[in-house]
Amino acid sequence: MSNDIVLVGAGCMGAALLPGLFKGFQKSRILVVDTSPLRREKVAAMGVDVASAIDNIDGGATVVLALPPNSFSGFASSTLALKGHAGLVISVMAGVRIATIKHALQICNVVRAIPNTPAETLKSMTVFCAATSVSLLCLEFAERVLSLFGEAIRVESENLMDPATAICGGGPAYISYFAECMRCFAVEQGFNDDESALIVAQVLCGTGSLLSVGDRRPMQLCRDVMTPGGTTARAVEVLDRNNFKEVVGDALLKATIHSRSLGCMVEEAENERSHR
Ligand SMILES: NC(=O)c1ccc[n+]([C@@H]2O[C@H](COP(=O)([O-])OP(=O)(O)OC[C@H]3O[C@@H](n4cnc5c(N)ncnc54)[C@H](OP(=O)(O)O)[C@@H]3O)[C@@H](O)[C@H]2O)c1
Numbered sequence: 001m002s003n004d005i006v007l008v009g010a011g012c013m014g015a016a017l018l019p020g021l022f023k024g025f026q027k028s029r030i031l032v033v034d035t036s037p038l039r040r041e042k043v044a045a046m047g048v049d050v051a052s053a054i055d056n057i058d059g060g061a062t063v064v065l066a067l068p069p070n071s072f073s074g075f076a077s078s079t080l081a082l083k084g085h086a087g088l089v090i091s092v093m094a095g096v097r098i099a100t101i102k103h104a105l106q107i108c109n110v111v112r113a114i115p116n117t118p119a120e121t122l123k124s125m126t127v128f129c130a131a132t133s134v135s136l137l138c139l140e141f142a143e144r145v146l147s148l149f150g151e152a153i154r155v156e157s158e159n160l161m162d163p164a165t166a167i168c169g170g171g172p173a174y175i176s177y178f179a180e181c182m183r184c185f186a187v188e189q190g191f192n193d194d195e196s197a198l199i200v201a202q203v204l205c206g207t208g209s210l211l212s213v214g215d216r217r218p219m220q221l222c223r224d225v226m227t228p229g230g231t232t233a234r235a236v237e238v239l240d241r242n243n244f245k246e247v248v249g250d251a252l253l254k255a256t257i258h259s260r261s262l263g264c265m266v267e268e269a270e271n272e273r274s275h276r
Pocket of ligand 1 (some may be wrong): 008009010012013014015027033034035036037039065066067068070071074075091092094095114115116117126169170
């Protein structure tokens, strides 16, 4: 195989990375590897080469691992072509630690990243962290690749990757959950389905655009809308009374802890495999 990019896993996250990859690489230089025939069929329809496994790989190819964390150990043990790979390996798997990937594949150039599904519209928020063994060249290249999907920031401490998984990776789900609550209310109040969906989408989109310009923090935007004693203040009082902030904090903490334990589970599976 002679490819610049090999994407392993074209599920919800992997497929969302494709528009960004198409922006940065020729389609003819991308290979998508997925065990699901249905996913392969979908990707092949976009004019991209597909395969069910990596048989051999160019030393300089960049590999993006977007397969489920619990499939990683099996993938690593069965993908001999990737052992000792010299090129960059970017993992977007939740929880799986850099050391585990380095050990399983016997490689140095590993970057752990957490993008999110808005990558599909080139609006991902990606947080990434690099192994200390990553060459400067690979690091710069990784930043360029991850920036194809939207915004990308690098953190030094890998400990931040679990909260990043909770906040960035899962973020679109919580926001959509909140949006669904607002949409249901709109429908209950008499807006039709289309109107309700448009109202909520535009409110989120407009608020997102305000949050992304200048240096206004969310609470300032909240106060700008919340005239004291006015209608919005009544709603926010209810959220405060019901400890909304604590509820959100608890939810994010649960997701963070799960990301950490996923990392431990994959490491254990990998240790067991290598001692067999
Ligand atoms: N979804 C998100 O928003 C999000 C955000 C950040 C990070 N992530 C991470 O991204 C990864 C993928 O998540 P996802 O939501 O896209 O999962 P998904 O929708 O289940 O897609 C995973 C894909 O990988 C395939 N696969 C499984 N084992 C494989 C192997 N050994 N070789 C090649 N392909 C394989 C699966 O095929 P089968 O159906 O045949 O198993 C499936 O098509 C996970 O590690 C997740 O933690 C996800």
